[in-house]
Amino acid sequence: MSVAEKMDEAAGGLSQEEESQIFDTLDKWLERDVRPVVKKFDHADEYPRDIVEQMKEMGLFGAIIKQEYGGLGMSALTYARVVFKISEVWMALTGIFNSHLIMATLVQRFGTEEQKRRFLPRFATGELRGGLGLTEPDAGTDLQGIRTKAMKQGDHYIVNGTKTWITNGVEGTCFAVLVKTDPEAQPRHKGMSFIIMEKGPGFTVSKRIQKLGYKSIDSAELVFQDFKVPVGNLVGGKEGQGFYQAAGGLEIGRINVAARGVGIATASLKDSVRYAQQRKTFGKAIAEHQAIQLKLGDMATKVEAARLLTEHAAMAYDRGERCDMEAGMAKLYASEAAVENSLDAMRIHGGYSYSKDFDVERYFRDAPLMTIGEGTNELQRIIIAKQLVARNKI
DSSP, X not given: OOHHHHHHHHTTSOOXXXXXXXXXXXXXXXXXXXXXXXXXXXXXXXXXXXXXXXXXXXXXXXXXXXXXXXXXXXXXXXXXXXXXXXHHHHHHHHHHHHHHHHHHHHHHHHSOHHHHXXXXXXXXXXXXXXXXXXXXXXXXXXXXXXXXXXXXXXXEEEEEEEEEEEETTTTOOEEEEEEESOTTOSSGGGGEXXXXXXXXXXXXXXXXXXXXXXXXXXXXXXXXXXXXXXXXXXXXXXTTOHHHHHHHHHHHHHXXXXXXXXXXXXXXXXXXXXXXXXXXXXXXXXXXXXXXXXXXXXXXXXXXXXXXXXXXXXXXHHTTOOOXXXXXXXXXXXHHHHHXXXXXXXXXXXXXXXXXXXXXXXXXXXXXXXXXTTSOHHHHHHHXXXXXXXXXXX
């Protein structure tokens, strides 16, 4: 039975045995097909097309899309655990389907029934693959500062503007783009809307962004010049809902980023534990030196705390509860744990950590993205504080 078939059978609530079988198969795929080629793709900054095709076959592009629309119907908790495993081997892969699934979540949670029937089955198979268009050259964390406009003309919108740092921007074909449908609206968020846009005339990729880490995965700048998109692609069919829809969609994105942080932190720990037993100084393995033991102890504790926070946020999401605070806590802590563990892994590996023959240099390059993407960690702290006050009024 294929991974997709196992996941499909078990979707909607996995028993421990079913989850164990799925993850066993996933582990085998990662060790057989992914781990041997990570360095090749990462060092060349080459898009892993064959691996993406395998992920399509496994159903990962439909992981949290409901079964009635052709997806696997995974819970957020199971999805987070899938991301743990993949990120431990190669974090960048999870970005390909995470951004895509945020787009799918927007349609699944806020779209009209016609939009769900039209888009979700094609999202689930990866026939349409893409992501989210939020960030602009002058607007990141402050989403209300976007300038991309969509002006209604008859049965179409005419879109003009630029989006940047868009994951899947080169290789993807379809994006949920946040635009201003009423640039004069006050407050500003009331003039924002999401529109599903498939590539076509007037929708171009102006450049592929070169990055420190997160290699092989395309991050691009998208330009819209008098791009026509049907009014029927307005998510939910009503203008002015984009800001609230973004908040709802980003919860699953932040859970994913937290899970990626757990994966990097875990890989950093495992490589360090292994190396510390192999490397000897002053006649004994460095694992026997107290200075190294202190680092390993802290690293292991951070991994477990990050994992538990992420699973807690995922379970809150699955219960249908508001979980911006929980997702924010998980994203904040797990991403910082990834950065700290990757740096400690480099210190434990010493000079070899600077060699591309060792994976720890990639963990160190990849980890900082987690503190920035899906809302900076500074923003997460503000969200957490505001929710603490709101939930504990006196």
